Each structure stands twice: as C-alpha cells, then as structure tokens.
Amino acid sequence: MAQYSDYFDRANATTLGSNWQKIGPSGGAADGDIFSNKCALASNGQIDAQWSPSGSIANQYSQATILSISLTNYLLVGVRTSGSISSDGYYAGWNGADTPTVQYSICKFNGSNPTRLALSSQLLAVSDVVKLAVEGNKLSLYVNGIGILTATDTDFSVGYPGLLAVGGATDLPVFDNWFGGSIDPYVGPTGPLGVQEQVPQINRRNTSLVY
Secondary structure (H helix, E strand, O other): OOEEEEOOOOOOEOOOOOOEEOOOOOOOEOEOEEEOOEEEOOOOOEEEEEEHHHOOEOOEEEEEEEOOOOOOOEEEEEEEEEOOOOOEEEEEEEEOOOOOOOEEEEEEEOOOOEEEEEEEEEEOOOOOEEEEEEEOOEEEEEEOOEEEEEEEOOOOOOEEEEEEEEOOOOOOEEEEEEEEEEOOOOOOOOHHHHHHHOOOEEOOOOOOEEO
16 A cells, blocks of 8 residues: 655745656646745646656545635646546546635546536635545545545546646645555545544454444
8 A cells, every 4th residue: 555745845946846747648747836845836827746656546545735725726636637638537626617616526527627526515725634535436525634525436447646726826835745645445545634534444353343
C-alpha cells in the first residue's frame, strides 16, 4: 500500500517539481507554482497536476488543505486522473461550472465538460481538509474527517491522484499538505485523518469489524 505526501515546503518555483505531471495526454510539467511554501496557481491561472510516482492505480485517495476560495472556476482534489483528454477523472471540491456558490460536490471530467455526480449544501471554507477516495465504483468525499457525500460511477477504473484549480491570480496559494496514494481494501480510506472518519477496519485474524 503506497502512501505519498507533499507539503510544498520548498523554494519558490514555476513548477511543482518532478513528482507532478500535467493531467491528460500531453504529460510534461504540471501547471502550478510553489509560492511561500504552498501550492499556488501558475501564470496561466491554473493548477493541473497528477502525482506520477504512484503509477496508475485503482483504489486511491487524494487529500489537501484549502488555502483560498477566491477562484472563478474550479477548486478540486482528484482521483483516477489521466485519460485521452486533459483533466479526465473524478474530482471533489468546488465545481464552478456547476454551481455559482462554493458548494462541495463530486464530479467527473470525461471529455471537455464536467458532470456532477453528487452535490452537498455545505460550503467550502479556508483551512478545510478535503479528501476524495475511490474504491471500486464508489466515491466518498470527506471534509475535516467527516464523510459528507458519496457517488458511484464506472467510467474510470485506474489513474492517478491529483489536484485541479482554475481561475485566479498568479502565485495565489491554493493548496497545502497534500496526501494521496493507494487504499488498502482491508482498512478503507482512513489516511491521515484515520479515527475521525470511522471507516470499519477488518481484523485480518478473526474478520471482526473494529473502529
């Protein structure tokens, strides 16, 4: 079970670093800057990045802390990203193409336009810790360790954990403290927030459920 993290705690740069690549067929350097030890919007007003060391995997999660909601289009963590068209995959956070208010949702990009899979009345807030997990065909969104939305879909079976943000000023810090990687099917998407999420864990010796 591979787990990864990036605290973005490094010198200012016009790239996120070699571990991040651009989502979609073009590959190459990811859109995004390092600014004030944070993941910030690039000169094109975007963050478009998938974590390449994980390889293309099935069950996975992506988690980040939100630093700003002053964007005009998207503010999302992603799973199973990749595909033949840029930004294909599953995402959670704020999808500005779907709702003008910064409500949490789960969506997918399969082609050029996002499709909503689930919508919450809860609004994004600065310092929220947002995590999207996918196991099989089930997607689960957690905010500050509490599950708030689920959805099911079968369009994407593998891909990379990632980040997507569009519509703001260059060098605007947007994300911090990213975690991602594969999900152990025996313990579920606990990640760094573990006990708060109350995901049932299977005791491998006697198959009993523990929390």
